[in-house]
Amino acid sequence: MIVDSFKRGIAAGIVAGLAYGSFLALVGNPLVEYLEHAGHGHGHEHGPAAVSELTAAVVSVGSGVLWGVLLGAAFGVAYYLFEPSLPGAGTTKAYVLAGAGFLTVSGAPWLALPPVAPGTEQALATDVRLVVYGVMMAFGATICVLSVGLYRYVRDEHDTSVAAGIAAVPFALCAIPIVLGPTTVSGGSGGLAIAFRWLVVLGQVALWTIIAAVYGGLDRRADGTTPSLDDLDDELTAGA
Template identity: 35%
Template sequence: MAGGLGGLAAGLFSLLLAEPLMDKAIRAEEARSHEHEPAGGAVQHHEELFSRSTQHAGLVIALVVAGLAIGVLFAVAYALVHRRDPRGNPWPRALAFCAAAFCAVSLFPALRYPAAPPGVGDAGTVGDRQQMWLGAVVIGVLGMFLVWQVYVRLAPRAVPVRQGAAALTAALVLVLLWALPDNPDPVPVSATLLWDFRMLSLASHVLLWAVFAAVFGGLGLRAVRAQAPVAAGEADGKPEPADYGSVAPVR
């Protein structure tokens, strides 16, 4: 539920704010391609498989599906930590988990390979750009896991020492990201349009993880409140009333 709602919020945000910028970028790319056409007009233009309205609907659906997939993976990771420490408060734990996931999956890769409007650039480099972005995501995930391990293993130390070591580890992960190759394809759009698109793209990720954290943490608090009366009854030593059904009492 948390992943689906987060994906829906990000999809509607992108549809209302980012898609108009994408349309401008597509029109700019089409105008640039027309400028480089031969004088005789021998270049053939292929019709798009899906209209822009269909692509808009597909954007929202794709983000909802992505949110559901993220929710499943997040729940598995959360359950593993919860088994080790079941008494932890679900609200700050959900916020901390989502902040770490946002850095690993969204922020760190975006710093190395900022988003570019779809359909802009050389189509022959799409595969290379996807592989580089996937490598950045893998490094980000493994790096945040290393940050968490450093923070856990320094538990006997003072809090400033633990936080400083974790921050230093995160900085080393960023340095490692810059060891990846540069983007081979320049983005031939105006700097203002590109900046706005990248900021809106990152904002959609922030919204996804914020809604996810709020819903997941809220459901966790609800589960804790539901278990509190049961735990209180067991602590008082009051057993649950037995249901004997049709069994006759023994005299």
């Protein structure tokens, strides 16, 4: 039922959100603080800074959980609706959907609007960026639909490896916004700014991966495909 899938998605989102929020608090916040101090030429401050760091850590964990719950809930609903069309079996389907979710929500939009590090200025107005972001989300979703469609079409006539290779072809379209897209940011081109960008990307990849892993495990358990200790004991006894 869709309600059960929705609940599993929320549970997966909570786990993933906790991990993601902790990652932000332990790694992301210190890097942002360093970039801000470097950009303004300020030294490290003591005293009240400790309180602000604790507050920032709590906010990061809380926002991470909320973001994880939002994505997890959407993941659960999407899995229920599209599971018959997803390639693979079992948890593989969850990972495929997670990859599509990442490309649609973050990956494709970032091709045109990369994550902005402190000290980086946006070249486009806010309303323009929102339109571009929406267009790129649709672009990413279209690539995912084309990829799955090609996989299912080719899989009927060829083996899985050939179908997977053909399904990867639509992702070449991602080069279009990279090559033809205008520059949307200025400044922040140093090594730390690049590290910040990759930190954001890897954080989102990890978030989607954990959602898929936890959801897949919960889904197997709900279907009764995950053996219990009693089942394993019975199998060992029968084998003896």
